[in-house]
Amino acid sequence: xxxxxxxxxxxxxxxxxxxxxxxxxxxxxxxxxxxxxxxxxxxxxxxxxxxxxxxxxxxxxxxxxxxxxxxxxxxxxxxxxxxxxxxxxxxxxxxxxxxxxxxxxxxxxxxxxxxxxxxxxxxxxxxxxxxxxxxxxxxxxxxxxxxxxxxxxxxxx
Numbered sequence: 001x002x003x004x005x006x007x008x009x010x011x012x013x014x015x016x017x018x019x020x021x022x023x024x025x026x027x028x029x030x031x032x033x034x035x036x037x038x039x040x041x042x043x044x045x046x047x048x049x050x051x052x053x054x055x056x057x058x059x060x061x062x063x064x065x066x067x068x069x070x071x072x073x074x075x076x077x078x079x080x081x082x083x084x085x086x087x088x089x090x091x092x093x094x095x096x097x098x099x100x101x102x103x104x105x106x107x108x109x110x111x112x113x114x115x116x117x118x119x120x121x122x123x124x125x126x127x128x129x130x131x132x133x134x135x136x137x138x139x140x141x142x143x144x145x146x147x148x149x150x151x152x153x154x155x156x157x
């Protein structure tokens with residue numbers, strides 16, 4: 001669910017960028033299903049879809065050239081990651097990873113339970129930053145830490 005909402009928010013941001021940039025008569029190059037490059041002349045909008053003479057279903061994130069110059073309306077790479085967690089916005093690991101971490105870090109079950117409750121509500125990053133260090137930034141650059149301790153990437157499921 002969280003990744004769906006993050007993806008939808010990224011789509012909305014790309015639409016907003018495209019609406020600010022595109023003008024009638026602009027030449028756009030975009031990818032079409034199944035990944036075929038196409039060109040067209042921008043004629044307007046149909047809701048959140050970009051239109052040309054023959055189509056009304058061009059997504060803003062599929063445009064890669066505007067008037068012959070490279071362009072991207074997608075989020076720049078530095079905006080795709082939450083600086084508080086080092087992971088994509090809305091990505092707090094899987095439930096299996098959170099449970100594995102809570103069971104292996106805490107000897108006292110109440111500490112693990114507190115973490116799991118905060119994790120479920122999306123607020124674990126505020127107090128349990130070491131969980132996100134254990135998860136490592138997404139995508140994981142290496143499967144094990146320098147200390148040899150397991151990282152989340154090593155856990156099945």
